[in-house]
Amino acid sequence: MSSSAVLETDGLGKRYGSKWALRDCSLAIPAGSVTALVGPNGAGKTTLLQLAVGLSEPSAGSVHVLGRSPRAESHSVLPAVGFVAQEHPLYRGFTVAETLKLGRKLNPGWDEAVAIERVERLSLPLDQKVGKLSGGQQAQVALTLALAKRPELLVLDEPIASLDPLARREFLQSVMAVVAETGTTVVLSSHIVADLERVCDHLVILALGRTQLVGPIDEILASHRLLTGPRTDAEAVARVHEVIREEHTERQTTLLVRANGHVYDSRWQLNEVDLEEIVLAYLGHRGSAPMSHETFREAMTG
């Protein structure tokens, strides 16, 4: 339990009927970090984030935001949390100005200057109905609503999934600008890995309702290696290192490992591996049903 954790879960689980959407999830998101929560659709990302903002209640374990329970102590947690739900729901019949007025009325800590500055910079039309805006503009309005609360924790559920590449880039730039300016802790979920590396410094991989990997991205990149060598079984390597994925062709074996210290065997050729590759490997790891590489790639790119 680190005292600087903004979001902390311990054995957290959520069950809908007899099906566990999230199970045994323990993680701590340090203050000031920007954490990407990745995993295929149905992995439990939304469940985890809704638990974090108090939209649903844990079936097992606990979740704490700033040391408090988001559901039981929502009156003190909500003002400190900015949340943009999946598909950024907004009142479509409201104008942009009315949407901001709603934020002002419902949030005592509302910072009108933040809202106005963003609306002007993004040239969002104040008199336009929100339902008439483009998807990218709607996402920006939703983000503005969350940011003008001046939250300590910003939670974004699949913020870029429905956006075109340009809007995606603009949205992530907005998030980065806020982080640079305010040091807000950010957790954002995505099934798209490609753009996240530039924005995020921490990674949580979620698959089949369980966390597969949690940690700072630079450590993750430093500890994972791709080993290529003559065909052999992975047993010897697995005694020392954690083998995440093994692939065999007729003549050679490729292992993606989480290296436990240095790999000393000269038979193996060591290569660095990029984040997307690591994520893909983990999604096929640990008890998950075997899936082809292509299926993962599809899942990851939507």
Place this chain on the structure above:
Amino acid sequence: MIWVGWRLQRTEVLIAAAIVALLAALLVPTGVEIASTYHRDGLSACLGQNTSDGCNQAIDAFTSQFDRLRSLIAWFTLVPGLTGVLLAAPFVLELEHGTYRLAWTQSITRRRWIVSKLGLSIAAALLVALGLTLLETWWHAPFVHLEGRMDNSVFDSEGTVIFGYTLFALGLATAVGAVWRRAVPALVVAFAGYFAARIFVDTWLRQRLVTPLSVTWPVLVRDHGGPRKGGEPASLNHAWVISENPSDRFGHPVSVLAGFCSKAQVISGNCLPHKASGYMHVVYEPASRFWLLQGLETAMFGGIALVLIGFAVWWAHERI
């Protein structure tokens, strides 16, 4: 929150207000006509028990003149159901569109959000009910002078019951919508439920809420025939007659020639076989029980409405 709540449901509130205005546009001119006809024909002089044949003819002429209009206005008893489910729509739409995830992650608690949103719906429903009650009470006044207000078509649109009906429809739609989270089907189902409940109460339950009274009196047949109002006990004046059974002078039930007799003929005994003298047995709720029955029915519908709304609040608070 007041601004937000109003902004979120002003469309439905304005539609409900427009419905009331539409009814007013129909009720006010016809009501003025009815009232002026009533005064022109001097019907207020005919309100006594034993009235002249001239009065009876004038009353018959008056009631038959507005008969078709009254059967049309009787359909307005569905309006509380319509406006009730309509005012539940903003709450259900919030769940259907997923915007509750936006609303419940602002700085106010979920409980406060739900309570103020439903509170506004309830306030609007009560205002609509007040408008309907005032309009219909005024419109029915001349008929009430002549016939009393115990008959279903009047009873359902006077006093306090409209408040109960409107809240019931609102509560039913809110509860169904909270679970279903689909506005259109939930509202349709709730309206059907409202209709069924009203029919059940009107045709079966209401006459069983308070044990009805019964009265028996001798029926005398005048030789030269012709309907007359005399002979009927004063307690039946403006009462709600639930059943009336003639018997011969020994008390054995006799069958009236059903279908050929008007109520007046039955009461005057003109439909008894062989024009013999006999007795009339009537089961009825006296006019004096109007407010008792109104109170019971309002409490019943209002009470169920509160339970349904309470359930919806609990469901939205704990299960979503």
